[in-house]
Amino acid sequence: MREHFLPFALPDTDEAEVAEVAEVIRSGWLTTGAKTRAFEAAFARLVGAKHAIAVNSCTAAMHLALDAIGVKPGDHVLTTPYTFAATAEVIRYMGAHPVFADVDERSLNLDVGQVRAVLARQRVAAIMPVHIAGAPCDLDRLREVAGDIPIVEDAAHALPTRLREKMIGSQSLFTCFSFYATKTLSTGEGGMITTDDDAAADRCRLMSLHGISRDAWKRYTAEGSWFYEIVAPGFKYNMTDVAAALGLVQLSKLETMWRRRVEIAAKFDAAFASQPELQLPHRDDADQHAWHLYMLRVDNARLRGGRDAFVNELRKRNIGASVHFIPLHLHPYYRETYGYTPDAFPVATREYMREISLPIYSRMSDRDVGDVIDAVLDVTATLRA
Numbered sequence: 452m453r454e455h456f457l458p459f460a461l462p463d464t465d466e467a468e469v470a471e472v473a474e475v476i477r478s479g480w481l482t483t484g485a486k487t488r489a490f491e492a493a494f495a496r497l498v499g500a501k502h503a504i505a506v507n508s509c510t511a512a513m514h515l516a517l518d519a520i521g522v523k524p525g526d527h528v529l530t531t532p533y534t535f536a537a538t539a540e541v542i543r544y545m546g547a548h549p550v551f552a553d554v555d556e557r558s559l560n561l562d563v564g565q566v567r568a569v570l571a572r573q574r575v576a577a578i579m580p581v582h583i584a585g586a587p588c589d590l591d592r593l594r595e596v597a598g599d600i601p602i603v604e605d606a607a608h609a610l611p612t613r614l615r616e617k618m619i620g621s622q623s624l625f626t627c628f629s630f631y632a633t634k635t636l637s638t639g640e641g642g643m644i645t646t647d648d649d650a651a652a653d654r655c656r657l658m659s660l661h662g663i664s665r666d667a668w669k670r671y672t673a674e675g676s677w678f679y680e681i682v683a684p685g686f687k688y689n690m691t692d693v694a695a696a697l698g699l700v701q702l703s704k705l706e707t708m709w710r711r712r713v714e715i716a717a718k719f720d721a722a723f724a725s726q727p728e729l730q731l732p733h734r735d736d737a738d739q740h741a742w743h744l745y746m747l748r749v750d751n752a753r754l755r756g757g758r759d760a761f762v763n764e765l766r767k768r769n770i771g772a773s774v775h776f777i778p779l780h781l782h783p784y785y786r787e788t789y790g791y792t793p794d795a796f797p798v799a800t801r802e803y804m805r806e807i808s809l810p811i812y813s814r815m816s817d818r819d820v821g822d823v824i825d826a827v828l829d830v831t832a833t834l835r836a
Contacts, residue, residue, distance in 0.1 A: 452768050453822045459771035460633035463708050465695070471696040478692075481566075483660070486692035490699050491643070497611075497702065498620025500645035502652035505695060506659055509607045509629035509642040510537040511688035514544050515601045516625035516644060519578065519654040522547050522555075526576040529569055532778040533560045533799045534581045538780050542579075548789075550575060551780060553796040557733040560588045561744070567596045577601045582609035583620060584775070585635070585741025586734055590614055590622050603627065610635050611709055612737035620645045625716070630694075635708065635743050636701045638694040649681045658685040704815050711813035712742035714822050716811055719745055719809065722824040728753040728803070728831050745811040747827070753806065754834040758805055761830055767828040773808045 475486055489503050495503035498665030506512050522528060531537050532551040539549040550573055552565040552789040561580045569575075571575075578597050585608045594601065604619065606612070607629035612619040618624045630641035646652050652667035657664070662685030701708075716732075723729045730748040734740045758774075765772045778799040781793035793800045809823055 453770065455827070456769045457771055457810055457815075457819055457822060459599075459773050459810050460812050461806070462637040463704065464637070464701075467704075468697050468812070469702045471700050472693055475692050476694045479733075481689050481693055481807045483691045486699065487695040488693040489688050490803040492688075493699065493702055494643055495645065497705075498618045498625070498626070498645055500621040501647040502645065502649070504646075504652060505698075506642045506644065506657060506688040506722050507640055507690055507694075508537075508688075508815065509605070509627050509631070511659070511686070512625075512627035512642040512644040512776070513541040513579070513603060513605060515539065515655045515658055515688060516519055516651075517541055517545050517547075519625070519651045520574045520577055520601050520603070521734060527573060527576060528579060528700050529566065529573075529575045530581075531578040531581050532780045532796045532797075533559050533583065533776060533803070534605065534779065535607070535776055536779070536782075538579060538581055539558045540783045545744060547576065549785075551791075551796055553798045554583075556798050556802060558584065558586055558588075559583045559733075559799075559802060561593070563589055563596055566593065566700040570596065570600075574717040575600060579603045579605055581605040581607070582612055582741075584608055584732065584744035585612050585637035585757060586608075586732075587612050587614040595798060603626075607634070608743040609629075609650055609741055610743075611705060612741040615737055620649065620739050623628045623652065624658055630698060630701075630791070635712070635741055636698065636705055638690070638697040638701070641644070641690055641694045641698065658683060661685040661687065691706055704719045708813035709741065711815075712811055713740075715811050716740070716742050716745055718810075718820055719747075719811075719824065723747065723827065726831055728826070728835065729827075741812055747777060747809055748802065748805040753836050754831070755836050756817055756834060758807060760834055762807055764830040764833060765826055768822055768829065770826045771810060774803070775808045776803065778803050 475628045491503040495595040522545045526547040533554045542549045545753045555562040595727040611621040626645045630638040662683035664680040766821040
């Protein structure tokens, strides 16, 4: 058994990030500035988008996107219940109501057939798909069903993800990325909005920093001015140059870090494919999976104690597994506010009860990967009914 605990996720940082952040600190300019603009430009080039707006979280990104669309109190926005709190939370920020559609049992992304069924009976102001674990949603079919309804992609897991040959980040009105500490590119906290729409980008920039009408970050530079006007009640969502410095270095390492996660996923697949109690994560070979998460599913009927016992046994073996996600309709707020029951979205409920996320990050050594494999196989054998 492994001697020391293996964390579920760790950022892949080294002296390159230290040097870049030190340069920002020595410059005397710590908040939004030239580094942030450089990060935005580099990110836009990577995903093929016209505009990239750096913010302090993916939550902020999605909130700004819904504001730019003009979502109003009382509107409805369609999304998935199989996601983290932020996806539906930002809908409530607008005074709007989340409308859930169930997920596909293989990919755990939105089931487009279920989306079609919801749209047949409910008018919505926007659709917010999630690219769960880094596997792309079927955006082509979703666009067909959506028609002129704007799509805001929650791409918190989806860097670098491709749908067929095209990068996620340039296929919808808005795409929103996360750079949280556990993500495939990390700035500690941070996010990015990408769009090809000039007016939408201008609105997001305006609202990301108090609704001030000119570049507020320039006010204390030689080319800036003390004068400004507030044209809308904006938010405090800007990214700092300290975070952007981390992002620039992480961006230069993104391909290398992704390839390592691909290697780890392949090793997991090879080790677990022969175990009838385990179901490998779904992927389409025509797409590029980011492998933010390795979402293993277990057959509860074949394992004593099921998924919960499996997670506990992994922790006893010093492996930091997790579960993604407790579907939103199972949480007290959504149950009490909208009257949801577990069977409202049966696929999401059933598959959540079987899911275990294994560690998969580029700092993992071959020994770490081997320890995870050994632990999973040992737990499977121990709990086999």
